[in-house]
Amino acid sequence: MGLRVGFVGAGQMAEALCRGFDAAGVAKCVDMTIIDRNQPRRDLFASWGCKIGASNEEVVKNVDVVFISVKPYAVADLLREMAPFLGPNVLVVSIAAGVTLATMEDAAGAGVPIMRVMPNTPCLVGCLAGAMSKGTSCTPEHVDTTARLLGAVGKCHEVPESKMDAVTGVSGSGPAYIYQVIEAMADGGVLAGLPRAVAQDLAARTVMGAAKMVLETGKHPGELKDAVTSPGGTTIAAVHHLEKCGVRAAFQGAVKAAADRAHELSKS
Ligand SMILES: NC(=O)C1=CN([C@@H]2O[C@H](COP(=O)(O)OP(=O)(O)OC[C@H]3O[C@@H](n4cnc5c(N)ncnc54)[C@H](OP(=O)(O)O)[C@@H]3O)[C@@H](O)[C@H]2O)C=CC1
Numbered sequence: 312m313g314l315r316v317g318f319v320g321a322g323q324m325a326e327a328l329c330r331g332f333d334a335a336g337v338a339k340c341v342d343m344t345i346i347d348r349n350q351p352r353r354d355l356f357a358s359w360g361c362k363i364g365a366s367n368e369e370v371v372k373n374v375d376v377v378f379i380s381v382k383p384y385a386v387a388d389l390l391r392e393m394a395p396f397l398g399p400n401v402l403v404v405s406i407a408a409g410v411t412l413a414t415m416e417d418a419a420g421a422g423v424p425i426m427r428v429m430p431n432t433p434c435l436v437g438c439l440a441g442a443m444s445k446g447t448s449c450t451p452e453h454v455d456t457t458a459r460l461l462g463a464v465g466k467c468h469e470v471p472e473s474k475m476d477a478v479t480g481v482s483g484s485g486p487a488y489i490y491q492v493i494e495a496m497a498d499g500g501v502l503a504g505l506p507r508a509v510a511q512d513l514a515a516r517t518v519m520g521a522a523k524m525v526l527e528t529g530k531h532p533g534e535l536k537d538a539v540t541s542p543g544g545t546t547i548a549a550v551h552h553l554e555k556c557g558v559r560a561a562f563q564g565a566v567k568a569a570a571d572r573a574h575e576l577s578k579s
């Protein structure tokens with residue numbers, strides 16, 4: 312694609328995107344410039360070949376797309392600092408949870424194209440589940456650039472901004488819920504007598520396989536569940552236990568809690 316990409320804030324999410332873009336060939340590490348106030352983070356990105364910017368201004372002057380990848384509370388102040396050297400020629404992509412386009416456009420000034428994106432860390436392995444919304448100064452080309460960049464590391468839906476907190480609840484925070492599931496299933500395997508490494512491998516592959524079945528067969532998850540569940544068999548015994556423990560309400564509540572928290576962040 313030949314895009315020059317920058318990251319202001321080189322934390323966990325910037326790392327996942329940077330390494331995901333490099334692996335996908337959409338932007339090589341050598342075409343990426345980062346800035347972070349922590350030397351160990353700068354050293355880590357430099358070890359992959361990334362350039363280290365001396366200032367936010369230098370980063371912006373050397374890229375086509377700049378990711379704002381700092382914590383939500385820091386985004387508006389950062390964009391206000393960057394406003395003097397932002398303009399129509401550099402696409403700003405914010406990945407911050409709960410920070411609205413209106414807040415960012417107010418801070419960055421008129422005419423700055425800003426895309427709001429909610430990614431997730433599996434983009435590191437080409438399995439992004441994410442969404443994006445366009446700002447008022449974005450052209451179809453800005454939307455296309457963002458879609459192509461993020462589409463190279465997984466799937467990025469375009470949604471109205473009003474749905475972004477819900478996206479955060481399902482897929483932005485979602486990997487953490489599934490890591491808990493994998494850890495718990497592995498614990499269950501250990502409880503039932505399996506070595507830890509085998510139990511964890513089985514649990515992770517089961518999650519991956521079930522996800523691929525949903526995506527690749529297009530079948531309803533309930534139909535796929537029924538196909539595993541023999542009358543009077545082992546699976547229905549386990550499914551009954553999960554229902555007694557309120558597993559569906561627990562996951563629905565988790566997604567809603569994250570979405571509500573994202574909404575709270577938009578007000579702070
Ligand atoms: N982690 C995830 O799975 C996801 C995160 N996000 C969003 O991504 C953003 C970043 O999250 P995450 O990567 O987890 O956070 P991290 O804390 O890991 O990374 C942020 C980095 O930016 C640095 N930083 C903060 N302010 C500045 C600044 N003004 N200039 C330079 N560097 C700065 C931080 O330094 P210091 O530590 O010293 O503050 C830190 O190293 C958040 O807005 C979050 O909502 C979205 C989806 C998923």
Ligand SMILES: O=C(O)[C@@H]1CCC=N1
Nearest residue numbers: 407408479483484485
């Ligand atoms: O926990 C958080 O706030 C960030 C946003 C989505 C995932 N991690």
